[in-house]
């Protein structure tokens with residue numbers, strides 16, 4: 001469904017008064033994502049996870065320099081996501097909850113999303129999918145808890161039943177209960193045949209819900225593993241980085257000498 005081949009992203013910055021140079025932040029990234037699959041992209045802060053999401057949606061700033069190829073359902077995204085696909089075929093759940101309109105009730109924002117994407121669901125159905133009560137529709141964003149706001153963002157992104165959902169840190173700052181609600185909403189999406197790119201730094205939380213894990217390290221891919229291989233001593237994992245990350249989890253004894 002989504003194919004990324006040799007993607008690179010850099011930024012032009014001034015080096016002296018007039019000379020510009022490119023600072024590479026992503027390089028040589030190759031990935032594909034199938035329908036019905038949840039692929040987790042795991043990496044530390046600054047690894048380039050959000051850049052990957054923004055590159056897919058063509059949301060990079062003008063000083064960005066990109067290379068490589070991104071195709072979605074066989075269509076090139078070289079010039080950004082075509083208008084007809086946005087929201088209806090592919091949707092982004094942004095990292096910042098400030099993307100909600102502070103002056104509009106949740107219900108109105110869901111209704112706009114449904115109208116814009118010609119979505120068939122009702123606002124109540126979308127809220128229920130993310131375990132939000134129908135009364136949530138009457139609230140303004142300032143009246144939502146952090147966990148509720150994240151789930152509202154997901155419900156808005158799900159309005160057009162997109163084939164591909166890219167969720168950038170949808171569980172950041174959430175307690176385990178809210179985190180599981182968000183993840184089960186993403187699983188619901190994948191079960192219905194959608195594909196999910198789940199961006200997170202939390203390997204332990206992502207593992208029970210994803211199918212594969214791509215590891216990003218300083219802008220490069222340093223492992224692509226099946227989620228089921230994160231087990232025992234990590235002997236089935238192919239990359240050293242994945243094994244080190246797995247063994248360093250608290251439940252595996254914080255081992256750091258993999």
Ligand SMILES: Nc1ncnc2c1ncn2[C@@H]1O[C@H](COP(=O)(O)OP(=O)(O)OP(=O)(O)O)[C@@H](O)[C@H]1O
Nearest residue numbers: 011025043044045046047048049050051052061201
């Ligand atoms: N507009 C920009 N101009 C220059 N550098 C940028 C820009 N946006 C991001 N970067 C750099 O690219 C690198 C990757 O940033 P990115 O936001 O993708 O990290 P991340 O993995 O999403 O981190 P986090 O988990 O903290 O969200 C960082 O070093 C960041 O400073």
Ligand code: NI
Nearest residue numbers: 049050051095
């Ligand atoms: Ni980020």
